[in-house]
Amino acid sequence: MQKLLTRIQTAHSLLCVGLDPVGDDAAVAGRLREVVAQTSAFAAAFKPNLAFFLSRENGVALLQATVQSVPKDIPVILDGKFGDIANTADHYARFAYDVVGADGVTVNPYMGDDAVRPFARPGKLVFSLAKTSNHPRHSLQDAALTRGGYLSDYAARVARLLDEELTDSIIGLVVGATEPAAMARVRAACPHQWFLVPGIGAQGGDLAATLKAGLRTDGSGLLINASRSIWQADDAGAAARELRDQINERRP
Amino acid sequence: MQKLLTRIQTAHSLLCVGLDPVGDDAAVAGRLREVVAQTSAFAAAFKPNLAFFLSRENGVALLQATVQSVPKDIPVILDGKFGDIANTADHYARFAYDVVGADGVTVNPYMGDDAVRPFARPGKLVFSLAKTSNHPRHSLQDAALTRGGYLSDYAARVARLLDEELTDSIIGLVVGATEPAAMARVRAACPHQWFLVPGIGAQGGDLAATLKAGLRTDGSGLLINASRSIWQADDAGAAARELRDQINERRP
Numbered sequence: 001m002q003k004l005l006t007r008i009q010t011a012h013s014l015l016c017v018g019l020d021p022v023g024d025d026a027a028v029a030g031r032l033r034e035v036v037a038q039t040s041a042f043a044a045a046f047k048p049n050l051a052f053f054l055s056r057e058n059g060v061a062l063l064q065a066t067v068q069s070v071p072k073d074i075p076v077i078l079d080g081k082f083g084d085i086a087n088t089a090d091h092y093a094r095f096a097y098d099v100v101g102a103d104g105v106t107v108n109p110y111m112g113d114d115a116v117r118p119f120a121r122p123g124k125l126v127f128s129l130a131k132t133s134n135h136p137r138h139s140l141q142d143a144a145l146t147r148g149g150y151l152s153d154y155a156a157r158v159a160r161l162l163d164e165e166l167t168d169s170i171i172g173l174v175v176g177a178t179e180p181a182a183m184a185r186v187r188a189a190c191p192h193q194w195f196l197v198p199g200i201g202a203q204g205g206d207l208a209a210t211l212k213a214g215l216r217t218d219g220s221g222l223l224i225n226a227s228r229s230i231w232q233a234d235d236a237g238a239a240a241r242e243l244r245d246q247i248n249e250r251r252p
Numbered sequence: 253m254q255k256l257l258t259r260i261q262t263a264h265s266l267l268c269v270g271l272d273p274v275g276d277d278a279a280v281a282g283r284l285r286e287v288v289a290q291t292s293a294f295a296a297a298f299k300p301n302l303a304f305f306l307s308r309e310n311g312v313a314l315l316q317a318t319v320q321s322v323p324k325d326i327p328v329i330l331d332g333k334f335g336d337i338a339n340t341a342d343h344y345a346r347f348a349y350d351v352v353g354a355d356g357v358t359v360n361p362y363m364g365d366d367a368v369r370p371f372a373r374p375g376k377l378v379f380s381l382a383k384t385s386n387h388p389r390h391s392l393q394d395a396a397l398t399r400g401g402y403l404s405d406y407a408a409r410v411a412r413l414l415d416e417e418l419t420d421s422i423i424g425l426v427v428g429a430t431e432p433a434a435m436a437r438v439r440a441a442c443p444h445q446w447f448l449v450p451g452i453g454a455q456g457g458d459l460a461a462t463l464k465a466g467l468r469t470d471g472s473g474l475l476i477n478a479s480r481s482i483w484q485a486d487d488a489g490a491a492a493r494e495l496r497d498q499i500n501e502r503r504p
Contacts, residue, residue, distance in 0.1 A: 020340070051336060051343035055351065055434020060312055077394060081335045083360045084303060085386040088272070091303035099307065108335045110362040110381060112388020134337040138410040144398040148380060151403060157392040 001170050003103060004075045004194075008009050008044045008220065014251075015244040016077070016196065018227030019048040019066060020157070025056055031231070033037040034068050038237030039230060042244040045104075046070050047196075047225055050080040067101045071082075075196040077125060077196070080116050081110030082115075089118035097121060106174055110140075113162055122168040125194075130156040130186050133176025133199030152182060153189055160190045171196055173226065175214065177205025177224075195222050201229035211250045219251040253375050255355060256327045256446075260472065266503075267496040268329070269446065270479030271300040271318060277308055284318050290489035291482060293462045294496040297356075298322050299448075299477055312351070314381070319353045327355035329377060329448070334367075335360030341370035349373060358426055358448070361407050362392075365414055374420040377446075382408040382438055385428025385451030401437075406496040408438045408445075415445055418451050422446055427466065429457025429476075436465040447474050452495075453481035463502045471503040 008014065008062045017039045028051050036046065048066055053059035067076050078100055096119070104125025107116050119126045129153040131141055141152040156173055163171035171221045172194035175183050180198040186195070195214055199205035207224070227245055233239035260266065271290045273280045300318055300454065305311035319328050330352055348371070350355045356377025359368050369377045380494040383393055383404040393404040408425055415423035424446030427435050438447070447466055451457035459476070466474050478495055485491035 024312065049340060049343075051334075051340045051347065054312070054347040055343040059347075059351075060306070081360070082303075082360070083333045083335055083381075085384065085388075088301060088303045091301075091307040095306040095311075099309070099311075108360050108362050110335070110360050110392055111384050111386055112389045112392055113390040114386055125412070129335075132337065132363050134363060134366055136337075136366045138413065140364055140403065140407060140410070142364055143395075143403060143406055146396040146398050151392065158392070161390065161413065165343040178369055221487060 001125065003073065004045065004125060004170070006131070007074055011042065012248065013042055013044040013244045014220065014222050014224055014247050015043055015240060016045045016047050016223040016225040017043045017230055017240060018225045019046060019224055020052045020227045020231065022052065022231070029062060033069055035068065035231060035236045036069050038070050039240035042237070042240040043074055045075045045223055047077045047079050049227070050078060052166060063100055066182060068228055073124060077104040077106065077127065079106045081106050081108045081129065082119070083110055085111050089115055093118050093121065097124065108228035113158055116159070116162055116171065120166040120169040120171060124168065124169045125172065126169060127172045127174050127196040128155065128159040129175040131175050131179065131182045133178045133203050133205065135178070143203050153185060156186045156190050160193060163193055172196060174198065177210040178203060180206065180213040181182055182207040183210060187214055191216065193221070196225060197222055198225045200224055201226045207246060211247065215251065253377060255325065256297065256377060256422070263296055264296065264475055264500065265293055265294055265296040265496045266472065266474050266499050267492060268273050268297045268299050268475040268478045269295045269299060269482055269492060270484065272304045272479045274304065274483070281314060281317070285321055287483060287488045288318065288321050291492035292323050292326060294347045294489070294492040295326055297327045297329055297475055298329050299329045302330060314408055315352055327377060329356040329358065329379065330354035331358045333381065334371070335362055335385065337363050337367050341367055345371050346371065350378065359376060361410060365410055368411070368414055368423065372414070372418040372421040372423060373447040376421045377424065378421060379408065379424045379426050379448040380411040381455070382411065382425040382428050382430065383434045384454050385430045385457065387430070404434060405437060405441055408442050412442045424448060427448065429462040430455060432458065432461040432465040435462060439466055443468065445473070448477060449474055450477045453475055453478045459498060460502055467503065
């Protein structure tokens with residue numbers, strides 16, 4: 001928790017570098033080391049995507065090696081969208097924190113708050129899905145509730161209650177960049193929470209509109225994720241630095 | 253798909269044996285082989301719980317060995333509650349089907365139907381969460397929608413639409429046994445779909461009430477899961493046979 005806040009200060013960055021490794025097994029290990037090394041100076045956090053590791057032979061070992069290659073002062077958020085209850089969630093927490101060595105996770109709140117709690121170990125960062133960056137034909141997140149608002153707003157309010165209750169950890173939200181109006185709505189409901197923001201870059205989210213809708217009044221509170229646009233860049237470091245600077249130019 | 257239907261006929265069983273291995277690494281591999289061997293005669297399917305494998309060193313290898321130990325005519329459903337979109341979901345599908353060798357998965361529909369579709373490969377079984385067996389303080393599943401019903405009903409209707417659209421695979425539902433009234437509601441909305449049912453045994457669900465509320469008019473359509481009550485039994489085979497028989501006695 002403190003690790004994230006300190007890192008954001010020292011790196012003067014709200015950029016989260018997503019690691020969704022594509023390519024054959026032989027090339028990927030080297031590219032992961034390269035991207036981490038080149039972007040570390042500009043990253044507030046790294047976010048490895050669990051699926052892109054598990055789909056390979058020896059994927060967990062590659063994930064462990066990747067996390068170990070990250071400088072110790074930069075938090076690593078394991079993007080696993082974990083969503084299960086009680087003792088099952090506890091086993092996923094052991095995987096993320098003890099086996100992989102991550103500092104935080106993404107979780108899916110469909111099963112309710114008891115699916116989120118096991119991840120809230122002291123000092124850890126937990127980002128619970130509210131509004132994601134995709135556009136499904138049948139969207140549960142956009143289902144309208146009788147008590148007002150949408151499911152995404154309700155999921156955000158539940159995460160806010162947990163953040164207020166579980167003061168030893170950060171319970172943040174995943175809020176996609178592809179609908180700035182939804183981000184503004186969630187920010188109004190959750191003025192203090194941290195948002196992890198996918199959807200900038202390859203998915204077409206508008207950076208200026210996202211920052212306007214999502215930044216807290218203190219000019220912080222967002223982690224802007226970029227994965228493909230950095231992974232595919234000839235110079236990953238330059239791509240990360242450029243995005244970090246574009247974000248900072250738009251902070252008040 | 254055909255594999256499940258054939259297996260249910262030949263084993264005359266609606267029992268799904270859940271594999272949530274607890275215990276130290278040395279003992280667990282042997283107990284997994286033992287439980288699979290002793291219960292195979294009575295199992296319509298096996299359901300390994302991904303979290304209980306990932307939380308161990310070399311968990312993926314143990315999971316692969318476990319799946320390989322299952323007789324080829326019994327489907328294996330990898331309980332991963334996968335919930336992510338587009339190319340990420342595609343990587344989870346590769347993991348479940350190609351790396352692990354499973355015949356089916358559980359998925360989380362929070363992100364919408366496009367998080368479910370990548371798992372619907374021909375012949376595969378996909379169980380999408382509707383109503384789970386836990387009782388959270390803040391339950392998204394029980395959120396009331398302005399267009400009628402609860403989120404769990406809406407999730408069930410989305411899965412039904414997908415099952416009708418994607419005819420090469422089975423898109424079923426996860427419906428817990430701890431609220432028979434909710435099961436009856438989902439069955440009314442989805443008269444033909446397969447339900448995977450956790451919550452019998454250690455979680456206290458009532459078997460008779462569950463079967464009454466959930467069986468289709470043809471006396472089938474449910475896979476009743478039991479994990480802890482079989483894993484912890486001195487004689488796992490006897491525990492599985494007994495539960496299979498209790499289920500069959502209550503089928504019309």
